[in-house]
Amino acid sequence: MFMALQLYSLHAAALLYFCGLLSFLCSRESTYRVMLVSAIACHAVYLGAYGYFGGIYLFLKVVESPAFLPFTLACLIAGREFVNRERSPYALGLVAVLAFTVVAILTPKSLTYFGPNKLSIWANLYFLADFTAQACFIMGAVVSLLHLFGRWREESPFRLVAWGFVLHTIAQVTGAVWCFLGWAMTFQWVYVHLQSAAVWMFYANYLHLRLIPWWNDKRLAIYLVAGAVMIILFKYM
């Protein structure tokens, strides 16, 4: 019963995201907002239950879950929609939310053993910051894609990506503290750490590109889309 509730809450969230997207495309703004909030609520139920692991509750399973990235993305969209009620391109980010939610539905539940080194508040903070940063970067790419197609040119992804960079830096710090407490080093020569460093350098570079004249809006948009592709490849390959 509990497992079924958990599983179907994510299916329900996916359906509501889809309906929300359709409502937005049909210019039914209030329906879109209701659908979005309902979808996030279903998604939160799924994630909350995901931490329950055969008799114990591990919050790390929630933030490490494949469904956490689409959740942060959806929260980012909702946050933008309720702070600024004008029609914005963020709603189209629901396409990415839907895609990642479907991947999460298709991914078998992890039965990974959580050893003593993983049971740290720093690990939770790391995943929270890292996924939220990824959500900002991916949303930045969505806004950039719209730029490339000549839509919503007034919406700049810069601020979003800058906050993503701050969050990614927080992930680097919390990750370094966690790594030191658990493994006696702040940086390991393993692909996860190398990829994380690559992402940090890539977006640090983006923050500087505005100062170079030949990096026009179109090139900046392509750069951000390339960044999102890199993150997705690192995550799923």
Added chain:
Amino acid sequence: MNRIWNFLKSIELTFWLLLIITIMFITGSLYSRADYHLLESLNNVPLHDWFLKTGVEHPEKTWWIPVLALAMALLALNTLACASDRLVGLWPRRRDMPHARFLSILTPSLVHMLFIIILFGHVLTFIIIKHERYPVETGSTVTLPGNTSLTVSSIDLINYPAGTFLADRLMNGSISLSDPDRPGTKFWVGFLEPARLNGAYLHIEAAKRTAAAKGTTVCNRGEVQSTVNQNPQIFLLYTEDPGLAVIVIFLFVMIALLGWYYGSSLIRKET
């Protein structure tokens, strides 16, 4: 001289260096996926020692490390030149604007200076780190660098609760150590709770007792069981890392400055 300075402080150089560094990190991650244990053996050993012993034997998989080091060194120079040039230009204007505004404009240069300090911390770690790993049992004595001997008084392991999926799996644990030369001196080291000893850190980790292939990591994802018949092997780790404090403290300061900078610019935009 002027041409060299202008080249060093150029933002275009920053772009190319950051791009090269990004590509080198991606390259490294691909090699790490292809041969995990080769690069993993670089953890906790001085970089130059490892490169001269192991790295040169596998140039096809390690060529990117000197390129990365060179690009990082150039980036540090470039950042120093950029930030100091900007600071020199800004300083005379400090009285022409409100204090908060001046601090806000100054923040990016401070963040860049912090970045250089953090890079320096990593250089210290990669060059001077000293790390040892000792398997321990109750009653055993280990001799640490500096000839300090420690005896393991007890090993206390805690499993996940019985009746759960993870029953018989290790959840937490600690070891108690005493110094035979200084009776009454005791150390307690837990998972995620290192102890300090003469400026070094003592950690513990657990691994299966079954013989693993050379270079196999003690991974937290390993099914480390802890039952009456199958106790995990506990290791005591000794680490001297002079770069640690520099890296962690200045990263925290960097976050505070970045948050303040983007937060205050958000408020400015809204007002």
